[in-house]
Amino acid sequence: MSADPTLRREIPDATVARLPEYLRTLTMLAEAGVASVSSEELAASVGVRSAQLRKDLSHLGSYGVRGVGYEVETLALEITRALGLTQDWPVAIVGMGNLGHALASYSGFVTKGFHIVALFDDDPALIGEQVGDVTIRPSWDIEGCARELGIAIGVIATPAPAAQTVCDALVKSGVHAILNFAPSVLTVPAGVEVRRVDLSTELQILAFHAQRRVGLPSPAVVQR
Amino acid sequence: MSADPTLRREIPDATVARLPEYLRTLTMLAEAGVASVSSEELAASVGVRSAQLRKDLSHLGSYGVRGVGYEVETLALEITRALGLTQDWPVAIVGMGNLGHALASYSGFVTKGFHIVALFDDDPALIGEQVGDVTIRPSWDIEGCARELGIAIGVIATPAPAAQTVCDALVKSGVHAILNFAPSVLTVPAGVEVRRVDLSTELQILAFHAQRRVGLPSPAVVQR
DNA sequence: AGACGTTTGTGAAGCCATGCACAAAGCGAG
DNA sequence: CTCGCTTTGTGCATGGCTTCACAAACGTCT
Ligand SMILES: NC(=O)c1ccc[n+]([C@@H]2O[C@H](COP(=O)([O-])OP(=O)(O)OC[C@H]3O[C@@H](n4cnc5c(N)ncnc54)[C@H](O)[C@@H]3O)[C@@H](O)[C@H]2O)c1
Ligand SMILES: NC(=O)c1ccc[n+]([C@@H]2O[C@H](COP(=O)([O-])OP(=O)(O)OC[C@H]3O[C@@H](n4cnc5c(N)ncnc54)[C@H](O)[C@@H]3O)[C@@H](O)[C@H]2O)c1
Numbered sequence: 001m002s003a004d005p006t007l008r009r010e011i012p013d014a015t016v017a018r019l020p021e022y023l024r025t026l027t028m029l030a031e032a033g034v035a036s037v038s039s040e041e042l043a044a045s046v047g048v049r050s051a052q053l054r055k056d057l058s059h060l061g062s063y064g065v066r067g068v069g070y071e072v073e074t075l076a077l078e079i080t081r082a083l084g085l086t087q088d089w090p091v092a093i094v095g096m097g098n099l100g101h102a103l104a105s106y107s108g109f110v111t112k113g114f115h116i117v118a119l120f121d122d123d124p125a126l127i128g129e130q131v132g133d134v135t136i137r138p139s140w141d142i143e144g145c146a147r148e149l150g151i152a153i154g155v156i157a158t159p160a161p162a163a164q165t166v167c168d169a170l171v172k173s174g175v176h177a178i179l180n181f182a183p184s185v186l187t188v189p190a191g192v193e194v195r196r197v198d199l200s201t202e203l204q205i206l207a208f209h210a211q212r213r214v215g216l217p218s219p220a221v222v223q224r
Numbered sequence: 225m226s227a228d229p230t231l232r233r234e235i236p237d238a239t240v241a242r243l244p245e246y247l248r249t250l251t252m253l254a255e256a257g258v259a260s261v262s263s264e265e266l267a268a269s270v271g272v273r274s275a276q277l278r279k280d281l282s283h284l285g286s287y288g289v290r291g292v293g294y295e296v297e298t299l300a301l302e303i304t305r306a307l308g309l310t311q312d313w314p315v316a317i318v319g320m321g322n323l324g325h326a327l328a329s330y331s332g333f334v335t336k337g338f339h340i341v342a343l344f345d346d347d348p349a350l351i352g353e354q355v356g357d358v359t360i361r362p363s364w365d366i367e368g369c370a371r372e373l374g375i376a377i378g379v380i381a382t383p384a385p386a387a388q389t390v391c392d393a394l395v396k397s398g399v400h401a402i403l404n405f406a407p408s409v410l411t412v413p414a415g416v417e418v419r420r421v422d423l424s425t426e427l428q429i430l431a432f433h434a435q436r437r438v439g440l441p442s443p444a445v446v447q448r
Numbered sequence: 449a450g451a452c453g454t455t456t457g458t459g460a461a462g463c464c465a466t467g468c469a470c471a472a473a474g475c476g477a478g
Numbered sequence: 479c480t481c482g483c484t485t486t487g488t489g490c491a492t493g494g495c496t497t498c499a500c501a502a503a504c505g506t507c508t
Contacts, residue, residue: 236464236465237464238464238465238466239465273466273467275466275467275468275469276465276466276467279465279466279467289473289474289475290472290473290474290475291473291474291475291476292474292475
């Protein structure tokens with residue numbers, strides 16, 4: 001009785017982080033004309049254990065057929081819904097340097113439901129420049145137009161010292177989700193979600209593992 | 225008896241992932257002239273609990289002074305050693321499109337001990353182009369010169385369909401650490417470490433959380 | 449209709465990471 | 479030297495995630 005079908009179950013963070021991978025693989029399968037897939041096959045494509053895949057999917061509901069597997073289209077749709085990708089998300093990028101330009105001209109986002117609707121920078125030389133079909137605006141306009149444009153997700157690609165300032169402006173404009181490329185820790189009010197991507201950190205983690213290799217039995221032809 | 229002082233202890237992955245953050249903050253403190261820091265202060269700057277910081281550091285050894293804290297220079301050096309950053313790491317980037325160019329011209333890597341020593345692409349229009357002080361080489365030369373240049377870390381910034389091919393070439397050239405920006409799962413021999421950075425995935429995770437917000441008590445002035 | 453092989457969904461167990469709480473250890477003041 | 483204050487390093491408890499293993503469910507074939 002208390003089981004409301006529309007009630008969003010608690011989905012573990014670890015699962016949420018894997019759902020996009022499942023979705024991407026399912027989309028590829030659908031394009032290849034595959035209609036049905038087993039947890040074993042799908043898990044192998046994504047690089048996880050089949051038990052993990054099944055447990056992850058069980059958090060969304062029961063969309064498989066025992067003895068058969070999952071219908072690719074259906075499962076893709078359910079993951080899309082769980083992730084909230086049935087609607088389009090308006091995205092703004094702040095900081096149109098090297099990285100900002102690469103992000104703005106990347107076509108891989110739109111196909112996933114993300115639309116870049118605003119670009120900001122504080123360099124007068126960049127303001128007014130057209131990237132794709134969006135014009136770069138002055139960053140002091142963030143508070144003015146971000147709310148108006150309905151920006152839901154903000155991407156920060158400014159140098160580290162500017163990141164907190166930009167973040168504050170975004171939050172003040174009603175943005176509750178921020179992807180931060182600057183190597184700095186952002187302080188935000190409760191209810192605002194921040195994810196950080198730090199490429200230097202990734203390289204350093206790789207260096208750690210590479211260092212441990214020293215003295216190991218060479219390359220290995222062993223496949224895993 | 226089995227305790228070899230030079231034996232590298234097992235450092236948990238979760239800890240390794242945080243060490244670069246600690247190091248970055250310590251470097252900033254050092255530049256600001258701070259000589260000593262407590263676990264409480266450092267943890268606050270990084271955004272973790274102090275107990276977690278102390279436990280993380282305890283995996284490296286005992287470099288703090290009770291009642292006082294940690295000497296910034298010393299701790300930074302120890303983390304640098306633990307991560308294997310006392311040596312410089314030669315890095316190659318494959319795929320010099322938008323993202324590849326942004327990465328190649330990013331100055332934040334060299335200061336951390338990473339040197340981009342080779343760039344590859346298979347587009348004749350790009351081959352020969354100079355980025356910084358490195359010339360773009362044809363990607364069919366990877367096996368020829370990667371080993372010779374001592375490439376330890378490979379960065380893949382090609383479209384997804386080319387990623388596995390490029391990865392194979394890198395591995396064949398003796399590269400054991402790969403940072404993959406392409407949205408594809410790479411298959412590698414045992415002993416090769418792959419990390420993937422997928423910006424679409426990050427946005428999708430943010431979308432999930434943003435979606436859950438719907439109907440929540442608005443923005444909130446509450447600081448956390 | 450019933451038996452059989454396959455694959456899902458999930459309890460249970462094991463594992464790892466996080467957070468708590470405190471004894472041990474250092475420093476400085478008296 | 480001793481006392482008291484501060485902060486580290488860590489044992490232990492807690493919670494979450496992963497993996498195992500199997501009953502339940504489904505399609506198919508006879
Ligand atoms: N380029 C890379 O490959 C790379 C890799 C890792 C990390 N990063 C990080 O990403 C961020 C951007 O890198 P980049 O290479 O594009 O740097 P960049 O210097 O090329 O671009 C930064 C841009 O931000 C703009 N900016 C500065 N202050 C601003 C403000 N207050 N409001 C709006 N815009 C502002 C600048 O005008 C500039 O256009 C940096 O924090 C960098 O550390 C970049
Ligand atoms: N640009 C972004 O902001 C962004 C964001 C997310 C993910 N990505 C991913 O990063 C990758 C690169 O993105 P991009 O925007 O730079 O793409 P891009 O098309 O601008 O560049 C790809 C480059 O790879 C080269 N290439 C293709 N096949 C190759 C091969 N076999 N060997 C060597 N080089 C080869 C191409 O010549 C081109 O220069 C893609 O996989 C993309 O999905 C990019």
